[in-house]
Amino acid sequence: MLHPSSELPAADLLPVVRQRPVPQALIETLQARFGARCSTAQAVREQHGSDESAFTVPPPAAVVFAQSSAEVAEVVDLCSQHEVPLIPYGAGSSLEGHLLAVQGGISLDLSRMDQVLSIDAEDLTVTVQPGITRKRLNDELKSTGLFFPIDPGADASIGGMCATRASGTNAVRYGTMRENVLALEVVTADGKIIRTGTRARKSSAGYDLTRLMVGSEGTLGVITEITLRLYPLPEAVSAAVCSFPSIEAAVRTVIQIIQLGVPIARVELIDANTVRMVNAHSKLGLREEPMLLMEFHGSPAGVKEQAETVQEIAAEFGGQAFEWASTPEERTRLWTARHNAYFAAIQSRPGCRVISTDTCVPISRLADCLLDSVAEVDASGLPYFLVGHVGDGNFHFGYLIDPDSAEERTRAEALNHQLVRRALQLDGTCSGEHGVGLHKMGFLVEEAGAGAVELMRTVKRALDPKNILNPGKIFEL
Structure with missing residues (x-):
């Protein structure tokens, strides 16, 4: 986990890396089955072992490019048999380290599963594969007079947006992924394909597995199809x-x-x-x-x-x-x-890395939280940028740090800790839309409580007893 305390040295602010062995037999089996779509090339592995976060860990042992739900199920089943971690990969735009192979394993690239499977204009729904990006989805919807409004800024994949319960600039009017995902197809940790939800706008039939998977960050299952709500173009x-x-x-x-x-x-x-x-x-x-x-x-x-x-x-x-x-x-x-x-800020300090924040507070507490935090950051001397989807109380500082400076990283993490503590005191959250990943793990118990986090662990153990699905994210087992 990450330790949020500003008292700790920079080394303690890095993710815990515990590489599990990946049997050569597994890689050979994947290569025999998928051919060139199973890559062990260094450049491919490094691309899939990094994201927009400020963390660096060793890359995965191999990358598999899946093209269907059946192939995803096959890869998950093989990883389960060998008890090897599997990390789903969409567009690579995570800011919280979701894609990093902190326990080694196989990266499962879903970007080639990028099709619109069906559009039901009368019901205002669309079903897509997880690798399609939000921009391309809306391009495909233009002729229907409909659109999908969730806009996190980055051209993220719909699967990644679903996994992190993303929102963005339109959330004040249209809500988040939580409100706009109707149904899912998911591959479970034992390689089975299940469906959650329907295209109906409401249901009181059993546990809400759709909401369980939305925001689970790839730790409970691999999302292979998503049915979304659409809206008429204004x-x-x-x-x-x-x-x-x-x-x-x-x-x-x-x-x-x-x-x-x-x-x-x-x-x-x-x-x-x-x-x-x-x-x-x-x-x-x-x-x-x-x-x-x-x-x-x-x-x-x-x-x-x-x-x-x-x-x-x-x-x-x-x-x-x-x-x-x-x-x-x-x-x-x-x-x-x-x-x-984000990119303008990076350009302002070439070579920097960004430590981003994602706090969200009730709208009535926004001014108090934001103004005190701005004063703290200004006093710190660190360069930064500030943007916010302030209509729903969510805002982001981006601290621009020298990646080789332990002192700057410690200063930035201390600022982040102070900001999160302030947000929690105002009945807010450490993560409004980016997810927990690696970076917010140290705050989850403080926000949700030890009992709630232990219940999350119980769910994780029940659905993924071998701890192969994106392990080391959200919380440690």
């Missing part, structure tokens, strides 16, 4: 940028918008420092002040009414320079710049 869409004299003014504006029940589709906070990074990276000319990026969906009259209400609220808190982006091209440029904030 008749009218408009986006706007508004600058504020302070972060507090921007946050107070958001709280007022939410508490008044304005059905805003997106509302994102970017601090002045991050705006500077985004301007440099995306060649924009945004005012370098704290700002909100907002989007409105609905009928033309509804969008107009929402926008007018928000403008009035923003003006009360000193909002100025309300700039509109009404064409698809303008909106795309604006939101692409927001989604590229």
Whole structure:
């Protein structure tokens, strides 16, 4: 696990690596069965043994590229027979170390399972394979007049989004993956294929296995099909940028918008420092002040009414320079710049690694949590960026550290610990949308309680008695 205490040296802030042996016989069996789709090439293994987190561990022993649910079941069964860890791999965009082979084993790449299996336009549902990315899914849906709204920023795979219970910029209006996954096909730890849920919008039949798997981070089963809720494309869409004299003014504006029940589709906070990074990276000319990026969906009259209400609220808190982006091209440029904030920050300090935070608090406590945390980070001297899906109380600091500096890593982890402790005291969470993975393991007992975490372990042992499915994530057994 990771130790969150700022008292510990940087070495104690790294994941525990306990490599299990991978029998050569297993690799030979996989190579005989899958041919070139079972790779032991160093470059392929290293690609699948790293993600966007700040951690480095040895790569998996081999990578298998599956093309069907039956093949996934076959690989899982073989790994079960040999008691070898199996780590599902989607798009590689995890920020929390989900993909790292901390106990060795086989990486199971699902990116070639990327098809839309069925679209049921009348029922507003779609069934897909896990490797399809959210952007490609929406490209395939364009002709239907429907879309899938969950947008975590990165072009993540739908399987990975499901496994981490992701959300993103649209969550304030459309919810998270938890609300938008109707049914799953899952390969269990013994290689069996099961189905959970149906396309019906509600069911009270037995345990909710769909919700158990959504957010399980590959530790309880390998997701091979997902049935999702879809939404009609809004008749009218408009986006706007508004600058504020302070972060507090921007946050107070958001709280007022939410508490008044304005059905805003997106509302994102970017601090002045991050705006500077985004301007440099995306060649924009945004005012370098704290700002909100907002989007409105609905009928033309509804969008107009929402926008007018928000403008009035923003003006009360000193909002100025309300700039509109009404064409698809303008909106795309604006939101692409927001989604590229992570890469803009990295570009601002070449060679750095990012330690990211993912706290979420009740909207009424957002200002207290965020303002105190900004003051702490400013006092630390570490470079950072700050963005937030503040409409649902979720925000992200990204501490930009020198990967060779133990002192900077310790400082960043201490800041993260202080932030999480503050969020928990305000009845929030250590992870709003990224999942626990490796990075948040040290906070889970503090948030959920020892009894609840032990119950999670009981579920894990029951469904994966050999502990082969993405072991060493969420909690230690």
